[in-house]
Amino acid sequence: xxxxxxxxxxxxxxxxxxxxxxxxxxxxxxxxxxxxxxxxxxxxxxxxxxxxxxxxxxxxxxxxxxxxxxxxxxxxxxxxxxxxxxxxxxxxxxxxxxxxxxxxxxxxxxxxxxxxxxxxxxxxxxxxxxxxxxxxxxxxxxxxxxxxxxxxxxxxxxxxxxxxxxxxxxxxxxxxxxxxxxxxxxxxxxxxxxxxxxxxxxxxxxxxxxxxxxxxxxxxxxxxxxxxxxxxxxxxxxxxxxxxxxxxxxxxxxxxxxxxxxxxxxxxxxxxxxxxx
Amino acid sequence: xxxxxxxxxxxxxxxxxxxxxxxxxxxxxxxxxxxxxxxxxxxxxxxxxxxxxxxxxxxxxxxxxxxxxxxxxxxxxxxxxxxxxxxxxxxxxxxxxxxxxxxxxxxxxxxxxxxxxxxxxxxxxxxxxxxxxxxxxxxxxxxxxxxxxxxxxxxxxxxxxxxxxxxxxxxxxxxxxxxxxxxxxxxxxxxxxxxxxxxxxxxxxxxxxxxxxxxxxxxxxxxxxxxxxx
Numbered sequence: 001x002x003x004x005x006x007x008x009x010x011x012x013x014x015x016x017x018x019x020x021x022x023x024x025x026x027x028x029x030x031x032x033x034x035x036x037x038x039x040x041x042x043x044x045x046x047x048x049x050x051x052x053x054x055x056x057x058x059x060x061x062x063x064x065x066x067x068x069x070x071x072x073x074x075x076x077x078x079x080x081x082x083x084x085x086x087x088x089x090x091x092x093x094x095x096x097x098x099x100x101x102x103x104x105x106x107x108x109x110x111x112x113x114x115x116x117x118x119x120x121x122x123x124x125x126x127x128x129x130x131x132x133x134x135x136x137x138x139x140x141x142x143x144x145x146x147x148x149x150x151x152x153x154x155x156x157x158x159x160x161x162x163x164x165x166x167x168x169x170x171x172x173x174x175x176x177x178x179x180x181x182x183x184x185x186x187x188x189x190x191x192x193x194x195x196x197x198x199x200x201x202x203x204x205x206x207x208x209x210x211x212x213x214x215x216x217x218x219x220x221x222x223x224x225x226x227x228x229x230x231x232x233x234x235x236x237x238x239x240x241x242x243x244x245x246x247x248x249x250x251x252x253x254x255x256x257x258x259x260x261x262x263x264x265x266x267x268x269x270x271x272x273x274x275x276x277x
Numbered sequence: 278x279x280x281x282x283x284x285x286x287x288x289x290x291x292x293x294x295x296x297x298x299x300x301x302x303x304x305x306x307x308x309x310x311x312x313x314x315x316x317x318x319x320x321x322x323x324x325x326x327x328x329x330x331x332x333x334x335x336x337x338x339x340x341x342x343x344x345x346x347x348x349x350x351x352x353x354x355x356x357x358x359x360x361x362x363x364x365x366x367x368x369x370x371x372x373x374x375x376x377x378x379x380x381x382x383x384x385x386x387x388x389x390x391x392x393x394x395x396x397x398x399x400x401x402x403x404x405x406x407x408x409x410x411x412x413x414x415x416x417x418x419x420x421x422x423x424x425x426x427x428x429x430x431x432x433x434x435x436x437x438x439x440x441x442x443x444x445x446x447x448x449x450x451x452x453x454x455x456x457x458x459x460x461x462x463x464x465x466x467x468x469x470x471x472x473x474x475x476x477x478x479x480x481x482x483x484x485x486x487x488x489x490x491x492x493x494x495x496x497x498x499x500x501x502x503x504x505x506x507x
């Protein structure tokens with residue numbers, strides 16, 4: 001049981017890190033951004049390429065992978081997302097889904113369609129007798145907590161964070177003060193995308209990297225955003241860890257239902273609190 | 278002339294909501310726009326503020342054509358929009374709200390806060406409070422205080438007394454009159470007794486057009502003389 005809770009917290013940590021950017025773009029810009037899944041995959045494949053193909057140490061490869069995702073997400077924002085502000089949500093779905101498909105095909109073209117393994121970079125476990133905790137998973141939980149604290153400070157204490165918080169509530173009112181809100185949303189978009197890439201980096205050693213991993217995480221992160229509330233930073237964290245625990249605990253009872261339970265929870269939330277798009 | 282609006286047409290899809298609207302504002306003037314719900318008052322104000330693109334017409338501010346500029350650029354030119362519905366940034370503190378207003382204008386936060394406190398000293402005690410906890414009147418005062426940051430020359434204020442108690446309306450009117458010497462204002466207002474206390478001139482709007490302009494102070498002070506025109 002404790003082992004399942006521990007694994008659930010790891011899944012929750014990765015879901016949180018991956019979801020926060022999606023929550024912001026969904027909440028602030030009202031854009032359903034499927035390209036988020038592509039950036040997540042790029043993070044994982046970047047790690048694979050830099051660590052396996054070039055032989056760089058894990059930390060350097062992870063950092064390099066994030067640095068690769070930042071200009072990529074900037075290009076996506078400038079060429080695709082920025083043209084979707086204020087447009088119908090349908091356009092956003094079609095345009096960003098196209099970006100995701102292009103990304104998947106590009107990955108298959110470069111790396112092939114087969115799953116590729118990345119080993120646990122730490123490879124040590126803490127054995128408490130009743131609970132075995134891989135240190136790498138502990139690092140993921142710790143890192144997600146640090147990111148939560150860091151983002152909380154960012155949104156409460158920095159002017160960029162305050163502008164985004166205000167823009168989430170009332171974009172027009174921010175513009176009426178003389179602030180070009182789109183510029184700040186773009187910064188946050190890149191930040192959120194970098195976090196998605198970090199999610200991909202962190203998840204890769206727990207599983208394998210494969211071309212469709214972006215699709216799989218996307219449905220889970222959308223569930224997190226819907227359960228936690230669009231643009232709700234604290235809600236996203238609570239939802240991510242709760243759903244992570246639900247996946248792990250359901251998986252312990254009946255494996256095939258693990259991820260399905262996430263959508264049961266999402267459905268219940270939607271019934272209680274429908275989304276206005 | 279500070280502001281000139283000429284022959285403005287605005288459409289929402291295929292529906293025309295403003296018809297050939299023209300008005301002007303002189304420096305130091307406080308002009309009220311009155312009319313029933315749906316007359317086009319807010320649409321007119323938002324079009325001047327850059328939030329709506331008209332299908333025809335011209336808007337000049339200090340002799341410069343501002344039509345087509347985004348709202349943030351219009352604001353930085355000294356034309357500030359104050360929304361109706363008391364739209365403060367509720368999750369931020371009162372001080373943070375002022376910080377956001379000060380940021381694009383490069384005005385020090387202390388000066389921005391001083392402007393807010395100057396129009397309503399009680400706001401000093403509320404600086405650390407979240408704006409969502411403010412009363413309706415305090416929210417409206419915060420909105421006016423935010424708009425005063427920088428060096429605005431014209432405020433576009435939409436329904437500042439809507440939903441407020443009579444005593445609070447009196448405070449808002451006093452605040453608007455106190456800042457009137459420093460800048461010009463266009464105020465959309467439905468409460469005609471408030472209009473009578475505030476306005477130098479009145480435009481009455483009906484069905485998306487300017488129906489009547491009232492310039493005579495004697496008439497302005499007696500709403501009974503024009504309330505049937507709404």
